């Protein structure tokens with residue numbers, strides 16, 4: 001959706017519709033807390049409305065989770081973390097990426113949850129395993145055997161009691177790789193951390209993006225433009241689209257209760273990418289140089305952020 005259109009919809013749709021219905025101060029809050037509007041989200045809504053009137057992109061109520069919903073996403077995130085820990089304990093040279101898929105299915109099931117990727121928009125497996133110059137959406141295969149020195153992103157997403165979480169980590173197979181790959185894996189992690197540090201209420205998603213992109217550039221790396229992060233929690237992929245290259249002060253206002261991913265894809269060379277037309281999923285770097293990605297699910301809190309999955 002175009003930025004301007006979205007802005008108008010925010011004003012007329014979300015704030016507008018809610019304002020039209022005119023929740024009175026003493027009415028129950030729209031969030032379902034059972035509290036009166038005036039002691040729950042009223043002040044926050046007024047503050048958001050102020051930013052909207054200044055022309056900023058603001059979240060609608062569907063993007064603001066309740067404490068109960070965040071608690072659900074937190075539980076889902078704990079499983080996502082446990083699944084990635086399980087992969088970390090077993091991943092090794094000589095393993096095929098289909099084996100990682102089996103590990104994810106096994107651990108997720110043992111936790112009473114379901115892997116979100118399987119069947120999502122037709123995706124054929126339960127996890128993404130992206131090796132070396134694969135940027136994302138690598139499909140686990142019996143034919144991809146991990147070699148010493150490969151760098152692989154394992155991207156795990158869990159649905160538990162209706163709540164979604166999403167995180168990914170890089171693994172250096174055998175623990176040693178080339179200086180270029182090792183540096184890229186480190187810089188990509190630092191980019192994610194620099195972004196997380198900028199997640200604060202009443203700041204902008206662009207502030208987070210500028211921190212990510214700035215750190216990548218300082219280190220001679222590039223950040224993928226065409227694929228970004230997303231809201232997450234009640235669905236696998238929710239609004240907003242999350243850019244990691246936008247300028248500071250732009251993009252959506254961050255508000256307590258928003259939950260989204262910080263997952264910049266960082267390339268050693270250019271940001272240019274292409275999609276495998278054989279499987280329609282796997283994204284590669286155009287220049288065949290390596291790409292790395294770390295991902296967390298974060299919630300915006302009153303003070304800053306809470307990491308719900310890493």
Ligand code: MF3
Nearest residue numbers: 117120123128137155157166
């Ligand atoms: N965690 C990945 C993402 O948010 C999953 C992509 S969808 C899948 O981009 F179907 F490939 F899993």
Ligand code: CO
Nearest residue numbers: 166229261263
């Ligand atoms: Co994601």
